[in-house]
Amino acid sequence: ASKLSGKIVINGSSALLPLTLQAAKEFKKANPKVKISASAAGSITGPQSVRKGIADIGAVDWDASQDVPGFKKFEGQVAHKVAVIPFAAVVNKGVGVDNLTTKQLQDIFSGKVKNWKEVGGSDASIVVVNRAFGSGTRVNFQMKALDGADFMSKGDNYKEVKSSGDMKTAVETTPNAIGYMDLVYVTSKMKALKINDVAPTEANVINGKYKVWGYGYYMTKGQPTGATKAFIEYIQSKTFQNGSLKKLKFIPISAMK
Amino acid sequence: MSAGIQKSPFVSSRKSGNRLKNNLFTGLVWTVGICTIIFIVGLLFLILEKGMPKLSLDFLLGLPDEIMEGGGIGPALFNSFYVLIISLVISIPLGMAAGIYLAEFAPDNKFIGFLRVCVEGLASVPSIIFGLFGIVLFVEAFDIGLTIIGGAVSLAFLNLPVLTRVTEEAIRAVPQEMKHASFALGGTHLQTIRRVLIPVALNGIITGICLVAGRAFGESAVIILTAGVTTSGVMWDFNLLSPGETLAVHLWYVQSEAIVPDAVEIAEKSAAVLVFIVLLINLLFRIPLWLNARKMR
């Protein structure tokens, strides 16, 4: 075993939490003297906790050292890519639509189109399920699937959910619902839509046809040192990236050119 | 035989009115009661039915897994008990002492009345705010990170108001004569409280503790913020500074973010275990009451 010791506190995105937990487990096996505690609330909590000094690593679904819609950049923080996360627009099984264009998605999520028949489906009101503001999934989906267009914020057939799990349950159980989530959460009880005729698959992400994906980042205050550095190196290592990370259905960063 | 009262004078002449209402009322109460029983049994069945049969010791004591099926809940389950016990050890004496103060020592003035309302108000503060308070206290001020002790203390704070008020009410409900009898025998206030007021009020206090313990066991928001969503990854870790994911948090995590293929099953099993344990806790706290009742035969 290694002589490395210390304490690592990780906070931030809940979508990256499974990855963090798995990596922590493996890392601790090799470095038993290192204590790792992880929690998750929302992506923005990650860099904020790092800035406050209450976390060593802030997990976040976008590059928080740059400005993104709704969030300013965090000065003095370094972003480390740890995974590639594909996102998919999903609908309830009963919806007869398989494919939507970017324009149609924008219209649906901004509330302009209210009925499935307007986009080629049967005559039924569209139920839009959205993630709450601040979700990394939402930021990515907005930037990459909607080209930055705004979401609606009110409506009789509009609701927001708190987590990927809630999104999954809502889309599965609500007829005529549409939502979006990390590709890994898509189950057989819902339908992932093609966007502009491209299916959301790992292959399409890697070959560049499917655009709706983003990197997951670890933010640190300046360059990391000690145990934190070792942990980030471990998570970026080939062993982890091609092993557990793949098994968790994320895409290794090395796969992207 | 009496001439004043005719034959069978007690068969009501107003057959309809009162009797009917009474029967309707009795019927209604029974209906609501039975519906409640059916509802609770149904709910328990719903929760236990899916999870209970699949339970195994491996699951109860095993370590969780992020990738493979068959992960366990061992450390989380252990933490649940650990956190619950610590939080109760903190909140029961504190809450009871504060309740006793309000019931026995506090002067009867406006300020104390105001305080009482405040304590009730505090019971309505959402748990997430106690979580934020915990962060300010333990993560920021004491800088100990996400720990079992931080979670347990925050949880204790969450439960304090309810315990305080329940204790106060229970002690107030003890008849004055009991208190006077003890004082007249030369008992000090402390002796009277310890030997008469608390034993007589025990029923109410235990109700309060059961309500509070159940809530603490099922609480997630506070723990997520103050004790984290990880465990130290080993069984039987008594270190108070270890991260302290509890079973309820694990359930939340599995339900909302986990990627493991058997997430649904783990959630079902965890829920079953939680409910089952809360039942056990309830029974455990009632043992003193039963013993008490038995002694009185």
Next chain:
Amino acid sequence: MQAPAHTQALIEIDKLNLYYGTFHALKNVSMEIPEKAITAFIGPSGCGKSTLLRTLNRMNDMIAGTRIEGKIAIGGADIYSKEVDVETLRKKVGMVFQQPNPFPKSIYDNVAYGPRLHGITSRKQLDEIVETSLRSAALWEEVKDYLKRSALSLSGGQQQRLCIARALAVEPDVLLMDEATSALDPISTLKIEELAQELKDRYTIVMVTHNMHQAARVSNQTVFFLNGEVVEYAETEKLFSTPRDQRTEDYISGRFG
């Protein structure tokens, strides 16, 4: 044992046995209680006086584990038969308890409680009943200006008279009094005894008392109990002057025990 030759019997008790679980509290009790007269039950503590009293309006129905054998007839009707309406029975057979037990309501509402139970709602009628009953209970003069005050603010003696008024307000035929004066001072006691004397012209009264002077002063017929058995029952004068049983004599002369 033989019934005292007196007026007509209103209540006939025939071979009554009562068990609290396995405890045999009343043993083969038979007696006749005459109409429009005062019958006193005397006997040492725990001999079953209250128990017998409670069988007369079936208040013991509410004590779990009570079992009854034998027959009690009031006005010829078996009060334990199926067709008897317990509420009507209790309306006809009023009861006053040892401890004054007014409701935590106003004086008026206490007295009006019974009539309201039995369907009287007219304000005028209620006013009348309240006044008559309070007058009958010799309380009217003291409280007529405070009818809205809480009954709990009355003194013990007043409270007990209020309870009598409350019982009278439903116009019972029989009035049961269980040591109704034992918690009262001599003046209140005297008032209540006088009251009983007045009431017996209109009601049949059965009273339990510890006070032998009271029994001697007030009652027409006295029953002496011991360990759940009727030792002797006779006209009061006879019982106190020439008791037939040695135990009775011992008891009334205070040489008992």
Next chain:
Amino acid sequence: MQAPAHTQALIEIDKLNLYYGTFHALKNVSMEIPEKAITAFIGPSGCGKSTLLRTLNRMNDMIAGTRIEGKIAIGGADIYSKEVDVETLRKKVGMVFQQPNPFPKSIYDNVAYGPRLHGITSRKQLDEIVETSLRSAALWEEVKDYLKRSALSLSGGQQQRLCIARALAVEPDVLLMDEATSALDPISTLKIEELAQELKDRYTIVMVTHNMHQAARVSNQTVFFLNGEVVEYAETEKLFSTPRDQRTEDYISGRFG
């Protein structure tokens, strides 16, 4: 007014005034209560008998808004002085209440309660105290086989005797009884009266009673109260045979009120 020439005074009350808030409940009360004798307080309801009794063991400390002027000395010690230990006072000055108030514990635990308070833990010693006290209170024979049963399962009369036993168990010097026999049957009453007679060789007894016969039978000295004032106090025989005050005469001959 003049003190009866009697034995030595144990309790001296000097110009005592007591106020419940603004209500003047005891007015300038002075008297001496002799040692090892029975003093009876009589008077109509609400005249302040219980109030005065409670001042003797400072139970009125617990009633908010009570204010006291004047002096009470027991054995020469001013019981309202700073240096008096209230608990010791109450141990030495036992009290029995009008309403039986046993604890909801077993019979044994009720009697053992006081001794335990005062530090007796030896089982043997407690057993002994419990038996002696219950015998003294004429209850032993009835309950000796049920010592573990709840005190609440006893009849009212038995409960009161239990309370007397409980008071005796701490071996007080003075015993205050507030209408302690008003809930008892004549036999128990007689027993308690006999008991009081016996106890007065060792204890100083002060009893409030509604029953003038009782006062006449039992007490050595009688105090008659009216509206918070002492109207007359004298040796019992003298007070009942040749009352000096007209109001006393009215009261004891029942011509009062």
Next chain:
Amino acid sequence: MSAPASAAATELGTSLKTSSGKTFGRRARLAFYNRTFKAICVVCAVFVCIILFSILFLMGRTGILTFEYVSPMEFFFSTEWVPENEQYGAFVFIFGTFALTALTMLIAMPISILIAVFLAEVTPPWLRAMLRPVLDLLVGIPSVVYGFLGMTLLIPLLRDVTGTTMGDGLLAAAIVLTIMVLPTISRISDDAITAVPKKYRDASYALGGTRFQTTFKVVLPAARSGIMYAGILGMARAIGETMAVVMVIGNTPQLANSLLKPTSVLTSNIVMQIANVPFDSTWNYALYLMGFLLLVISLLMIVLIRFMQRKGVQR
């Protein structure tokens, strides 16, 4: 006037004084314990207050900053909650909180009281002994489980019954909350009803009252203060519950003019957003202010209930 005291009397007199007697050690110890205990109780009560006021302070301190950027008028009365566009109207949530609490209590109180009556007055003792712990059990079911069941069972049911497209909204939230507060209210009311002296029931039955009449005219009024207190605790729980509400209320900042329309309340809005906004933003301050407001609202409701109760007693 005083006769010379006997030796025994003098001994009694001196033994009363703290500074004498052979039991002095024990008495002093007891007195010390007594004082210490009282001090401990005071300290604990003060401690509870400190927590209370620190939480108030924590929320108030951050919350008050909102008013540097937003006028109180806008915050309290505007229905526009679009923080991305600097619009911070919290009226929707305030209204929602009142509406949800009222609706919950409207459903929960009668049912809970009936259950309490069932437990305290009607059931045979063996069933009572079984039911009480089982009822307590409902408290221990984690809110996420309630939320999940609400999402997967209740909302589809509501959709089928009412024919709406979504089913999320006040009604769903109120039903879930009702189930969650049911045990609190009914168990504490149960204790209160059980504590009503038997003599009141005896008096009513002896006058020929039926059980219905006795329960409604005597027992419940006599237990009123305990039932009210149970209601307050239940209400407090309902106001403060978050995790389950968030899963069934829809979380859309629009005024709930229908029971079945997605809406949002103070608590749900706080949990949805507080982890997702920058620390030093007006948005964050506004959320803290909403937390503060929540406490103020529940205090107001409690005071109101107590006031109504007191008025009730005077009559």
